[in-house]
Amino acid sequence: METTRIISKDDIVELIDRFIVAYQVIAPSVIDDRVMYKYVSDASEVDLEYRGHTLLPPKRFFFPEKEMLFTYEISDKGTVSIYDKCEELKGLQRVFIGIKPCDISSLKILDKVLISEFHDPYYAIRRNNTLLIGITCSEPLDYCFCYYTGSGPSTDDGYDLLLTDLGEEYLVRIGSNRGLMLIKYNIDLFKEANEEKIALAKKLIEEAELKMREQGLPSFENIYEVMIKNFNSKIWEEYGRACLACGKCNFTCPTCTCFDIFDEVNLDLKSGRRMRVWDSCHFLSFTQVASGEIFRKSRPSRVKQRIYHKYCYSLDEIGVISCVGCGRCIEVCTARIDLRDVIRRLYGYE
Amino acid sequence: MNNPYIPNLTLIESIKEETPNIRTFRLRLIDEDLREKFDFKPGQFIELSVFGYGEAPFSISSPPHIKGRFEVTIRKTGVVTSALFSLEEGSVVGIRGPFGRGWPLEEIKGKNLIIIGGGIGIAPLKPVIECIIKDRNKYGNVILLYGARTPKDIVYKEELSLWSNYIDVHLTVDKPGPEWRGKVGVVTTLFDYIKVDPENTYAFQCGPPIMMHFVTKKLLELGIASDKIFLSLERLMKCGMGFCGHCSIGGKYVCRDGPVFSFQEVKGFLEEAI
Numbered sequence: 001m002e003t004t005r006i007i008s009k010d011d012i013v014e015l016i017d018r019f020i021v022a023y024q025v026i027a028p029s030v031i032d033d034r035v036m037y038k039y040v041s042d043a044s045e046v047d048l049e050y051r052g053h054t055l056l057p058p059k060r061f062f063f064p065e066k067e068m069l070f071t072y073e074i075s076d077k078g079t080v081s082i083y084d085k086c087e088e089l090k091g092l093q094r095v096f097i098g099i100k101p102c103d104i105s106s107l108k109i110l111d112k113v114l115i116s117e118f119h120d121p122y123y124a125i126r127r128n129n130t131l132l133i134g135i136t137c138s139e140p141l142d143y144c145f146c147y148y149t150g151s152g153p154s155t156d157d158g159y160d161l162l163l164t165d166l167g168e169e170y171l172v173r174i175g176s177n178r179g180l181m182l183i184k185y186n187i188d189l190f191k192e193a194n195e196e197k198i199a200l201a202k203k204l205i206e207e208a209e210l211k212m213r214e215q216g217l218p219s220f221e222n223i224y225e226v227m228i229k230n231f232n233s234k235i236w237e238e239y240g241r242a243c244l245a246c247g248k249c250n251f252t253c254p255t256c257t258c259f260d261i262f263d264e265v266n267l268d269l270k271s272g273r274r275m276r277v278w279d280s281c282h283f284l285s286f287t288q289v290a291s292g293e294i295f296r297k298s299r300p301s302r303v304k305q306r307i308y309h310k311y312c313y314s315l316d317e318i319g320v321i322s323c324v325g326c327g328r329c330i331e332v333c334t335a336r337i338d339l340r341d342v343i344r345r346l347y348g349y350e
Numbered sequence: 351m352n353n354p355y356i357p358n359l360t361l362i363e364s365i366k367e368e369t370p371n372i373r374t375f376r377l378r379l380i381d382e383d384l385r386e387k388f389d390f391k392p393g394q395f396i397e398l399s400v401f402g403y404g405e406a407p408f409s410i411s412s413p414p415h416i417k418g419r420f421e422v423t424i425r426k427t428g429v430v431t432s433a434l435f436s437l438e439e440g441s442v443v444g445i446r447g448p449f450g451r452g453w454p455l456e457e458i459k460g461k462n463l464i465i466i467g468g469g470i471g472i473a474p475l476k477p478v479i480e481c482i483i484k485d486r487n488k489y490g491n492v493i494l495l496y497g498a499r500t501p502k503d504i505v506y507k508e509e510l511s512l513w514s515n516y517i518d519v520h521l522t523v524d525k526p527g528p529e530w531r532g533k534v535g536v537v538t539t540l541f542d543y544i545k546v547d548p549e550n551t552y553a554f555q556c557g558p559p560i561m562m563h564f565v566t567k568k569l570l571e572l573g574i575a576s577d578k579i580f581l582s583l584e585r586l587m588k589c590g591m592g593f594c595g596h597c598s599i600g601g602k603y604v605c606r607d608g609p610v611f612s613f614q615e616v617k618g619f620l621e622e623a624i
Contacts, residue, residue, distance in 0.1 A: 069355045072401045080401055080442045086353050117606070118591035121353045231618070258595030261588045263404045272402050274355070281595060289586045290406065290428030293559060309598065316601025317592075 003180075004193040005172040007163075011189040012170060016043035018186060019095045023131075026061055028054055028098040037061065037099070048098045049165065052141030053326050057254030058103045059110065061096065062126045065251070066277045069122070069261070073271040089125045097133040102144070102324040104134050104158040105151030106254030112318040113257055131178055134159040135170075138204050140212050143327030145340055148217045151324035153208040164201035171201040217340055218347040220311075223321060227312035230346050231304075239342065240300025242335040247280030249306065249329035249337075255322040256306075258286075281305050307342060354591060357399040357444025358384050363419060364439055368505045372470060373435065374411065374423045377445065390414055392477035393452030393582060393610045397590050398422065399444035403433035407587040409474035409609070410448065413481050423473040423505060449590035450609050453478050453580060458552045462490040464544070466565050468497050468537055468557025472505055474582045474609070475556055483516045492517040493544055497537030497561070499523065501530045520544070538564050541572070548573030554610075556582040566613055577614040584609070 007015065019025045020041060027046040028035050035050040037058055071083045111127065114120040137146075137153035146152030155162070160179035163170040171193055174180050183190050250256040260279040265272040279286060282302050287295035296302050314322035323339075330338050364376040379385040390410055399405045406428065412421035426435045437443070455478065463482070467475050475494075482489050494517055498504045501523050513519055520540045522533040533540065537557070553569050555562055562581055569579050585597035587605035597604035600619030602611070 074401060074442075078440070078442055080359055080444070082356060082359075082444075084353050084356055114593060116592075118354055118593070120591075120593060121355075257593060259588070259593070260596075261405060261594070263402050265402045269402070274399075274405075276594075279595070281598075286596065287585065289584055290431065291558075291584075293584070295559075295585065305598070308600075309595075313598070313601035 003174050004198055005174070005183060005190040006169050006193045006197060007172055007190050008169045012048070012163075013043045013046075015186055015189050016040075016046055016097060019097070023093050023095045026058075026094060026096040026130075037096075046098065048135055048163070050098075051139040052137065052144055053100045053102055053328070055328075056252060057106060057326070057328065058096065058099055059106065059254055059257075061094075062107065062110065062130070063114070063120075063123050063257065066275060067122060069274045069276055071271065071273045075270075086121045086125060089122065089129070092126065092129040094126075094130040095133060096130050097135075099132055099134050099159075100137050101134060101152040101155035101162075102137070102146040102326040103254055104132060104155050105146075105149075105324045106326070107132070108158045109255045109314075109318070109320065109322050109324070110257065112320070113255075113322075116318075131160045131182065132158070133161045133163065133179075133182075135163040135165065136201070136205055136208075138165060138208050140208055141327065141331075143330040143338075143340075144212060144325065145215060145217055145327060146325035147209050147212040148215075148220055149321065149323055149325035150220070151326075153212070154205045164204060166197060166200055166204070171197050215340065216349075217343060218349060220321060223311050224315045226346050227308060231308075233346070235342070235345055236300040236304050239303045239337055240298060242337055243282065243299050243303045244335050245282045245284065245299055245302065246334060247282050248332045248334070250280040250282060251278060252328040252332050254324060254326060254328070255310075256280075281309070303337075307339070311343075354446065355589075357397070357405070357446050360443050360445045362437060362439055362441045362443060368423060368507075369503050371426045372423060372503075372505055373426075374421050375434070376412075376419055376421050377443070378419045379445070380442070385418055388420070388448075390420070390448035391452035392455060392481055393474050394448040394450050395474075395587070395590075395605075395609060396422065396445045396447035396449070397587070398430070398434070399446075400430055400433040400437070401442075401444065404430050405444075405446075405588070406430040407449075407590065407605070409582065411473040411476045413477040413484070415481070415484060423470065423476070425470045447590055449587070449605055451607060453554055453582075453610050454552075455481060459488050460490060462547060462551040463492045464546065464551060464553045464569075465492070465494045466496075466537060466553065466555040466557065466561075467494070468561040469499065469503065470505060471555075471557035471561070471582075472496055473556075475554060476506060476509070478554060479513055479517065483513065486516055490550065494519045495522075495537055495540040495544070496520070497522045497524070497540070497557070500525045501527050501532075518544070536564070537561055538568050541568055546572050546574070548575075552578045552580065554580045554582075559584075570613075575614075576617060577612045579613040580610055581613060581616075582609045583611060583616070 029045045034055045114123040159175040162173040258279045259276045310323040359380045366374040395409045408422040411423040585604040587597045588594040592603040592606035
């Protein structure tokens with residue numbers, strides 16, 4: 001499958017405008033001085049040259065922060081009818097352009113969780129109906145560590161097309177038949193790539209890797225054993241005391257999927273809807289049952305839960321760690337808990 | 351593709367008052383095809399919807415050999431259960447499932463079994479007892495230790511006297527009334543009245559976390575191996591499919607990998623409470 005093309009920066013604007021005619025297009029765009037993924041209606045809104053990653057991860061476009069699962073209506077006779085909201089998603093056709101490799105990797109993890117023995121149809125339909133045009137990362141941010149988690153600054157799969165910014169143009173790698181079709185339909189905008197361009201892209205990616213490697217993090221090779229060994233470590237007490245249990249790390253994490261389910265009732269009291277919203281394992285109420293019992297009452301146990309889920313339990317569940325090294329949780333943490341410090345300490349680096 | 355979040359409409363066929371705040375609801379799926387296909391193992395649970403109030407998980411308390419309908423025994427505690435208690439026979443609710451893994455009934459064939467229940471925790475154990483009674487000669491010595499708070503909190507009063515014809519039943523209450531002639535004390539005190547051959551004995555238990563904590567301790571003291579001690583854990587499973595995270599314990603989900611676990615499987619991760 002791996003073949004490459006070149007597209008100029010002018011032509012990519014044209015390509016995005018063509019997409020906008022046929023698809024709903026999601027792209028990085030500047031909102032209030034921050035780059036965010038959003039629906040765009042004009043190529044001029046798109047910023048493909050952003051550093052690092054967006055403030056919020058892409059998961060909300062596949063697994064929204066609040067979503068209606070179905071509506072129900074109770075008749076006067078007491079019979080109930082249900083309308084499945086999945087039906088409305090089936091016509092969706094989207095292109096997601098400018099998604100970074102760390103975020104592409106996060107979708108691969110979400111796939112393993114949500115499209116497994118059971119099938120989350122709301123996620124699966126959106127995922128199937130969305131083409132991914134990724135872009136490799138040349139300028140990681142200070143808290144990026146995707147090199148260590150093996151999820152960036154480039155990726156070998158998980159995309160339909162993958163761009164690398166070469167200055168005046170993009171190298172385009174083709175990752176799927178759907179990606180190949182996109183090129184075929186817009187053949188006038190693409191040129192063949194030569195060895196020199198491919199080598200330049202490789203060099204840029206290696207430079208980005210080098211920048212991250214200056215952080216001197218341990219390799220994640222034997223992380224499972226390290227986590228098991230440290231289950232009763234004193235550091236959890238310390239991080240538990242520092243943690244404010246605000247849940248920001250969960251909501252900005254591209255792989256956290258915890259949610260709550262509840263009903264909302266209309267004023268007629270005869271109809272309503274079942275909703276799901278993102279939830280956080282840091283919240284005290286997260287493990288509370290109806291009788292009042294709370295199974296993870298202490299903050300250290302909740303801090304542990306999230307970090308163990310990422311680096312230990314996830315290996316049991318889906319065979320990979322569920323962290324893509326984006327560092328968003330580090331950026332947003334009010335208590336300044338830095339996952340990289342946690343990892344260094346677990347490995348006995350300091 | 352079936353949407354596993356959509357509840358199947360279900361009729362409340364009858365309601366039986368077990369105690370002042372515990373009722374058994376007999377349910378029947380409305381769709382004939384689904385009703386015929388509905389099958390489960392003792393210990394599995396369903397997600398029950400009361401439309402407008404939400405959804406909550408409940409163990410099935412009837413045995414799988416009774417076809418076409420099934421029962422759930424529920425204590426009125428939260429929003430969904432309170433709404434359910436306001437419904438009458440003939441009302442429509444929704445169910446999803448069955449979910450999870452039940453009790454290892456095959457594994458215990460030919461072995462002895464101690465069943466320990468506390469309060470409403472006897473509900474997921476009831477189908478175990480009923481399956482054993484149906485095939486009584488396939489199992490060894492079977493003992494039920496059941497504890498309730500007060501005599502009027504004892505669930506399945508009629509069933510308990512019926513079961514005592516087939517298995518060894520011991521009851522206790524924490525706070526006796528003037529009428530109570532039986533034993534008094536927490537459920538672990540009942541261990542004083544029984545003889546256990548630890549090599550050939552399994553234990554199934556369900557009850558409040560504090561009960562399971564002390565019962566597990568007792569069983570280990572008696573020499574029963576941790577892979578022969580099974581618990582049905584309570585968590586607020588929201589999705590039933592291992593997605594929502596509410597019931598995560600270590601690398602396992604109570605909804606998908608449980609609710610029945612051997613103590614061996616979960617002991618390292620039961621941090622604060624069983």
